[in-house]
Amino acid sequence: MLKKLSLLFAFSVLSACAHSVHLYQATDQNGGSGQLIEAMTQQKVILGFAQETNYVNQAYDQLKQQCPKGRVEGINTRYSTSLGFFSWTNKIRMRGYCINS
Amino acid sequence: MKSLLLILSAFFLMSCTHLSSVSTSAIPTQRSKPVSAVGERFMFMLFNFDNKYVDNMVMDLARQCPKGRVEGILTKYEVITYFPLFAYNLKASADGYCVAKN
Amino acid sequence: MKKNNLVLLSLAVLFLNGCAFLHQFQMSSIDSEAVMTGKKFEIIVSETGVNLQEAADTAKLFTQSQQTRKEMQQINDIISMFQMGPRTGNMVFNEKYADSIMRAIQLECPSRKISGLTSIRETAKYPVVSGEIVRITGYCQKGS
Known part of the structure; x- marks a missing residue:
């Protein structure tokens, strides 16, 4: 029993805060110096039920605003998922430079 | 023996394709000059040690x-997939339009 | 003996190299002048990924007891319930490992005239663990 518990503990420590990074994309720059801006949105999915992906558009809108x-x-766009107990959180993080003309 | 050969050749001729990734960038109004590039590699028995074949595209x-x-x-x-577990082809392609610089 | 050494060497080479899996690749628009006259740069960031099922399978090899093997599988099944969700490659314990890329690009190209960026998400697969890699290649044009 103690062996089982210690194994469970070891695995639990290993499995804490597990993530998966699906995509990272960087786009061009034309040489201007600008201000760093950032937007991050997320979507909690329980048991796989997700009907939309509006959180991506929200991050894009936040960046534009x-x-x-x-x-x-x-x-620079990062799309990742934080894994969880019968649920997970999809995350989008966008960062860029605002070049005022 | 003949039927086995027939099945094997059918496998090779069928070759299933799986799309793993797709992306686009902003589409220009000038679309008269299409350009394209392909990077590919034959993979035997799932052995592939790097993905440098996309670097020259x-x-x-x-x-x-x-x-x-x-x-x-x-x-x-x-x-x-030409033959499961044995023969695969990894193919990256990029198609775009050449537009005049502003 | 020589034969054994050869087999071991072949296996070592295979394991040390690892198999490379490409998950995603994207390309930004290309300024041909910047690409042909600029300097090519490559940024690679990586985080260790873990496959707990493979870890449990490997651990099972070290025990003869059927009971222990069964318990190991049970533990793995319990833990996998806490790690549900879509995965690309193996899971990692730090999702922010790629965030340093933006700064690395600026360091590689202080002029900020960057074009022909290719973003690649790949996995270097080894037994149990993997390298979860983000690779960016691009061209930097010198500032005027």
């Missing part, structure tokens, strides 16, 4:  | 459009 009068260049 | 596209910009790039990465 932070740079209303300029160009957003050098956008 | 950017340069290939740039050479087809030396004085402009390549935009509207559609990328695809597909795995073609």
Whole structure:
């Protein structure tokens, strides 16, 4: 029993906060210096039931809102999932440079 | 023996394709000059030690459009199975349009 | 003996190299001048991924007891309930490992004239563990 518990503990420590990074994308820059802006949104999925992927558009909108009068260049996008108990959290993080013309 | 050969050749001729990744960039209005590049590798028994075959694709596209910009790039990465566990082809392709630089 | 050494050497080479799996690749638009006259750079970041099923399977090899093997599988099944969700490659314990890329790009190209960026997400697979890799290649044009 003690052996089983210690094994369970060891595995639990190993399995804590597990993630999977699906995608990372970087885009061009044209040489201007700008302000770093960032947007991050997430979606909690329970038992696989997810009907939409609007959290991606929300992150995109947030990024645009932070740079209303300029160009957003050098956008770095990370799409990852934090794994959980019969549920998981999909995350989108976008960072870029706001170049005011 | 003949039927076995027939089945084997059918497997090879069928070759299933699985699309693993796809992406696009902004599509330009000028679409008169399409350009494309392909990087591929034959994989025997699932042994593949690097993915360097995709690294020259950017340069290939740039050479087809030396004085402009390549935009509207559609990328695809597909795995073609010729014979399960033994013969695969890894194929990355990029198709875009050469547009004049502003 | 020589034959055994050869087999061991072949296995070692295989394991040390690891198999490379490409999951995703994207390309940004290409400024041909920047690509042909600029300097190519490559940024690779990696995090150790773990496959607990393979870990449990390997652990089972070290015991003869059927009871212990059964318990190991049970523990693995319990833990896998806490790690549900879509996966690309093996799971990692730090999701932010790729976030340093943005700064690395600026260090590689202080002029910030960057084009022909290719973003690749790949896995270098070894037994039980893996390298969960993000690789960015691009071209940097010198600033005017």
